[in-house]
Amino acid sequence: MASLLKLDVSPRGDASYSRQLGETFLQGWQAAHAGGTMTTRDLAKQQPTYVDLQWIAGAYSKPEDHTAEHKAALELSDDIIAEVKAADTVLITTPMYNFQVPAVLKAWIDHLVRAGVTFSAGPDGYKGLIQGTKAVLIVTAAGDYAEGSPIASYDLLTPYLKQILGFVGITEVQVLKAGNTAGIQYGKISAEDWKKPLDEKARALAAA
Ligand SMILES: Cc1cc2nc3c(=O)[nH]c(=O)nc-3n(C[C@H](O)[C@H](O)[C@H](O)COP(=O)(O)O)c2cc1C
Known part of the structure; x- marks a missing residue:
């Protein structure tokens, strides 16, 4: 499923x-994947904590040595990783x-x-440990960073997300x-006219 x-x-x-x-993507996805399951995480409402000393100490030590503080610091990380591993598609909508x-x-x-959990490092280099998950990114911006645009190279978001997702x-x-x-x-374009071709692309991605 x-x-x-x-x-x-x-x-x-x-x-x-x-x-x-x-x-739009979601509606298309639901139509194309009858019976599929969906999980949401709203980062505006569920703002993640930052990596801190207990997180680092826990992430770089053996689970059997974890203190209660380490476990508490890693709980959100465990949840986030489990959600991603359980999904065959991760949709990220972001400005x-x-x-x-x-x-x-x-x-x-x-x-x-997380070292040893979502990536490994060894003599042969790095290896991503998440298998069977793909991603779709929907990225809004005030400017136009499409290929061929004079400011295309200003877009550090898309290459970064691709790299870090590939890394795991x-x-x-x-x-x-x-x-x-x-x-x-x-006022140069109406919201409807702006959205129309993008809705079509979102539906096409959802059905793929
Ligand atoms: C703090 C902040 C920083 C932004 N930085 C950029 C930027 O670097 N380049 C850009 O094109 N738009 C930038 N924007 C504009 C947003 O990306 C744009 O308004 C986008 O449509 C917001 O997406 P949303 O409608 O999903 O919230 C910025 C907006 C905010 C609030």
């Missing part, structure tokens, strides 16, 4: 364009902030990437770049 983890990042609730496109991922998404990534074994990553939301803000 198909399983989807939907991770939403924008704090803008229903007004968020990344969340709106994520809903671009300062050319990168918003801080809450980075905090989520810091819980996901999620190598199949599809990206829907939904740039130019500034066009809506400045």
Whole structure:
């Protein structure tokens, strides 16, 4: 049975364009995967903690040596990893902030990437340990960072997410770049006209 983890990042609730496109994806996904299961994690409402001393001490020591403090610090990391491993598709809807991922998404990534759990390091290099999970990224931005745009290289978010997901074994990553939301803000395009082709792309990704 198909399983989807939907991770939403924008704090803008229903007004968020990344969340709106994520809903389109979800509807398409549900239509294409009858009986599939879905889990959501809303990072605007469930803001992850930051890596701290107890987290590091726990993550880099043997589970049998973990103190109560280590276990408490790693609990969220365990949950985040379990959610990702259980999903065959992870949908991440996120705005671009300062050319990168918003801080809450980075905090989520810091819980996901764990030595010996989601990646291993050995004489032959690094190996991602998550198997059978692919990802779809829906990325909104005020600017247009599509291929060929003069500011395409400013987009540090998409290559970073692809790299870090690949690092833990999620190598199949599809990206829907939904740039130019500034066009809506400045009245150059209506929200409906902006959304229409992107909704179609979101539906196509959901059915793939
Ligand atoms: C703190 C902050 C930083 C932002 N940084 C960028 C940026 O670097 N490049 C860009 O094109 N847009 C940037 N934006 C604009 C958002 O990416 C854009 O408004 C996007 O549509 C928001 O997505 P949402 O509608 O899902 O919340 C920024 C917005 C905020 C609030």
